[in-house]
Amino acid sequence: MDLYSGYINKLIEELAGLPGIGAKSAQRLAFHIINLPKERVERFANTMLEAKRNVRYCKCCFTLTDQEICPICLNEKRDRKTIMVVENTRDLTAYEKTGKFDGVYHVLHGAISPMLGIGPNDIKLKELMQRLQEDVEEVIIATNSSLEGETTAMYISKLIKPTGVKVTRIASGVPVGGDLEYIDEVTLLRALEGRVEL
């Protein structure tokens, strides 16, 4: 005998398919949703459908947006000659929150990962190369500091260098407020290699 009604089981299954949601959490969330007022559940389901329906890639930088061209690419004050390359829209947002970068972005939607079978053609790399045909002075590679992110950074830099456009990589090192004692050796080594004169 199934322990829950089929409807509950299906909902638990859907929830457990989300990243970072285990079996127990999925159960808890399912019961929470079932206990919400009907209007709230309808609003939730609608929000999900509306987001899926209306959110698309910006035709220029490929970030997720509900317009043809995203507000950043449309903003006249942004410096179109400096493109920061990030893995996804969340990373773009992280830099955007600093409020200090006035260039534009290019969202790859992934990173090269031979392990996961993700090659250069599976991310928005061709699209980046196309953008370089316009007047671009610098490409700042801000992919993650992971194996995949580093691989992607190396690949992109080799691809761009022959075009004569300047390619830079954001710095690796000890995070601000970080305690040396708890930082891994690779990071410490990177911080040493990347030391700057005071």
Add this chain to the structure above:
Amino acid sequence: MDLYSGYINKLIEELAGLPGIGAKSAQRLAFHIINLPKERVERFANTMLEAKRNVRYCKCCFTLTDQEICPICLNEKRDRKTIMVVENTRDLTAYEKTGKFDGVYHVLHGAISPMLGIGPNDIKLKELMQRLQEDVEEVIIATNSSLEGETTAMYISKLIKPTGVKVTRIASGVPVGGDLEYIDEVTLLRALEGRVEL
């Protein structure tokens, strides 16, 4: 300027309203959902709506079910004279998984909590008392071993005792496989008080 499209923000907001989902997780889940194929998002939204539409309280024990009367209450083999009182359907399932309890259940949908303003009338207590008018021999109180669960257990036992029905409480003690060293003092004390002769 909003960092994300309004559609994404709304979805993040809905997700952050779920229990145990923080702001960062909500963001991650929202982007995961937006990146799912359209059919998957539609299936997810539908599953949610279907569950909400079809799942209701069992008229007898108040567990969540998609029928008038839940399969446990309908089961002829279950002993209707023994009612186990639990706080919610998940707790019912936990006991059901042991496969060793052949009585029926009563789901309170909460516990008395003066702190949260939840009184005896806010849980399915009146409904439990009504069930005692039929031929019931024992009520096993299996509310949680928390302050609220204990308060509820005490309250119910005082309510039922005058009716002459036997009231019991599941045992508190050291969990099986538990290492005494890591068990809190209150539990150790309970285990001592509840010692049984070998």
